[in-house]
Amino acid sequence: MDRRMTLWYSIRKRFAKSIEGYLFVTPALLFLFAFFVLPILLNFMLSLTKWKIVGAPEFVGLSNYMRMIQDGIFWKAVLNTSLFALGTVPTVVVLSLLIAIALNQKVRFKNLFRVALFVPVISSGVVVATIWKYIYNSEFGVLNSLLRSVSLSPQLWIASPTLALPSLVVINIWKNVGFYMVIYLAGLQGLPLELYDAAKIDGANKWQQLWYLTVPLLTPVTALVVMMLTIETFKIFDLVFIITRGGPAYSTNTIMNYIYEKGFIGWDLSYASTMSMFLLALILGFSVLQYKGVCGKDLYS
């Protein structure tokens, strides 16, 4: 009893000491709870029910999860999303790093290039998707006109089950390179110059400086870029929705598109919630792995 009293007293004392701190963070915590934690909890609860927006939800346990495991279209969407991420992430990382390095040098019209590369980032996803849709149009698209002009056979692009996904990856790369280039530029400008001076004295050429200094020094930035880009890519929706609607024949159906289709076309909100929980777990798992891989390491040693 005395022990419990002592513990309670100690908690009270500690809380009383830092009550202002708790009050300061309370609005933010309330916001986080109301708009992040609570929806996730509600979403999880919904995934255990059968509910089509009207009427009372009916508790069905894990049957939605079982359905998801057996749903071939869902796993095709997972595969498509993973391929989409595999196509996008490494390419954007390499391209944005190279462009950032190039634009970090003393080159003419440097700012013009930076702005030009950033324009796709600030353009609306819907506008970008619509423009590319016309570029890829097999009959009047610019791309096929170019191919015809050099006597190459035109392609179906977004109408082909094999080319549709790579076509979307190209758009996603184009849309994202500018943003990650800016992040790399910021990273490059914060690198310690004395290391480069020392490397020059040791006789390192430009390539060696890039490979043995710049790339390792930018590891924290690269980790951030990979994490942000992967999360962003796994959530891809607008491009798919506007250009292909997941077709042809599910070849570009991504997890988000399938969630939308089930949730807001078929009104199967419980099943859509189940898939959302899977996506959350996937992104969370990836973020934790990424975090563990980067944090706690002395990256400059």
Add this chain to the structure above:
Amino acid sequence: MSTNGRENGRISRREFLGASAAMGLGLGLGIPMLSGCGSSQVSTGPANLKLWILPWSDRFGVVTQELLDKTFSKDHPDIKVTVEEIPWKGVEEKYKSAFAAGTAPDVASSTVNRWPPLADVCGLQPLDEYFTVDFKNKFVNADTLEMGKYLGHYYAVPVLMENRSLFYNVDMLDAAGVAEPPQTLDDFWAACDKIKASGKFAWGHAGIQRSFARFTFWLNLCGGQVFSDEGTKCVINEPAGVEPLEILLKMLKDGYMPEGCVGMTEEEVAALFSDGVTAMHHDGENYLMAFDKVEGLNYGVAKSFTYKTPITYGGPEQFVMFKSTKYPQESWALMEYMAVNPAFSKERCETFFYFPVAKGVECDFGDPRTDVFESQTETGVVDVASHPLMDTATPILNAAIQEALVGDATPQGALDKAATEIDKLLAAWTPGTCG
């Protein structure tokens, strides 16, 4: 200044805690008050009806409101109607969420596939008592009324009808040696061969987004259906459902239509016709206005060709009554007025270029070409049967069509797979029992 602990602009701990408590109390009480918790709405005076309109043309809602004010309000001074135009995009979400939130309108416009899910969850008022013999006799074609039926009950009243016909490029048909636009499927194949020989494409099929809606034209021609008459089984993989897909595949394989169509929307396929890439196009009467604006496009309109069934595709603008309405009699008065009142229908159909469904409404479109469309309202039109799972089944059917057209599957294989998927949905679905 410094006596209450406000030294150097700082506040004391006691003041901070007091202010925080006051703010918390204020928010706790203020937010519910501002959000109107506990308020109740009391209706008095004339019936205020809320009417949701889907925009089939520009200014559809505005003009409907003006027309109602001019005609309906004079005949029914005790009913006040407020029209709200609901964009097509996200219409399903809007209707369902409004119903779930208790903010649904009294009357709303809809289409054949959009209202059955609402009827299935008891959101709509069955209209059987109003569908008297006298009322039914006011319509040109009984088919249009049957499109408002679900599980034996009437829920939707047709008001206007969009009919689709065959648009053809006169110059391209002449150049190919096709004397007349096709009137049967055999004529169509003969025309396709000649057009192909002249180096052009005959047809375009919109493969994405509303792919299945375009497929229904062929499905109807072959006498196929998506669901069985009882609505409990998917029958798209039966011969009458497979044949239309085989027709499309033949057109693709034989070079009668561009392969890229599968990745195109309806608008892009219409552009193929207006740009002279395809020689024939199947669409609604309002495309006359769009194609008339295309410089150098010499085109004609003919009645849709027929095959196993004489009926062609048509989609009505339908009105439904929400069960939550406080004014069922007044709502019905409005629905009946919009459907069969000659003055209202005439002005509305002439303004928007769609056909009236009621007898005795003589619309003068000022364009003889519209006769082609109008004659179809009389001979028979059909849309896909109303079913609450049609929207859910559509993406599955779209994927099956694409799989057969540009994938590895055969039409039968793709539709078998789709039917299995749809049957799974049907197995988990319980038909509405609230009629």
